[in-house]
């Protein structure tokens with residue numbers, strides 16, 4: 001079975017079993033960054049939510065007036081996203097795309113080159129970063145948040161237990177090497193308290209495409 005098909009089945013099983021059912025709130029990092037007026041792309045512009053899962057961030061962006069392309073490999077996650085969007089009355093502002101982001105032919109996004117905002121939250125695909133800068137409209141913003149490897153093994157961290165799904169310190173920053181011209185607006189690594197009170201080690205960046 002191809003790796004991505006195995007991933008699709010794994011994530012479908014997780015979502016069917018109720019994974020993240022209580023995580024309908026948007027990413028705290030996204031909310032915080034959109035609150036900073038200088039970073040706010042114009043409402044009404046296109047946003048791309050990569051590995052959108054059950055749609056919490058896509059729905060939040062639609063509620064803020066964005067038109068959203070939401071992409072994930074899990075059709076079960078996407079169906080949950082659609083239900084959440086309907087409950088929130090924003091289903092008309094989100095298009096759901098079942099795509100494999102590890103597959104080059106699936107990276108031809110519907111509004112490539114026109115996105116005012118792109119999100120990649122808690123999905124590790126550092127090799128995509130230069131392509132994502134390219135997918136932004138001039139001046140558009142890319143926001144990335146990933147779990148981070150943390151040296152203190154005693155800490156009980158939320159997120160993946162396997163280091164394979166965590167970035168090494170500095171790795172996110174290095175992923176932008178070779179990307180088209182961009183400005184780093186935010187770059188931070190550290191420990192954060194999650195809404196459920198658990199602790200997460202995260203790296204977070206916001207970059208703006210030249211233009």
Ligand SMILES: C[S@@+](CC[C@H](N)C(=O)[O-])C[C@H]1O[C@@H](n2cnc3c(N)ncnc32)[C@H](O)[C@@H]1O
Pocket residue numbers: 004007011027050051052053054055056057071072073074077099100101102120121122123
């Ligand atoms: C930890 S969840 C994060 C979901 C969402 N970004 C959020 O913050 O709520 C990771 C997501 O990556 C998706 N995923 C895994 N492999 C993928 C692939 N090859 N292509 C697209 N999505 C993938 C999974 O289906 C899952 O929804």
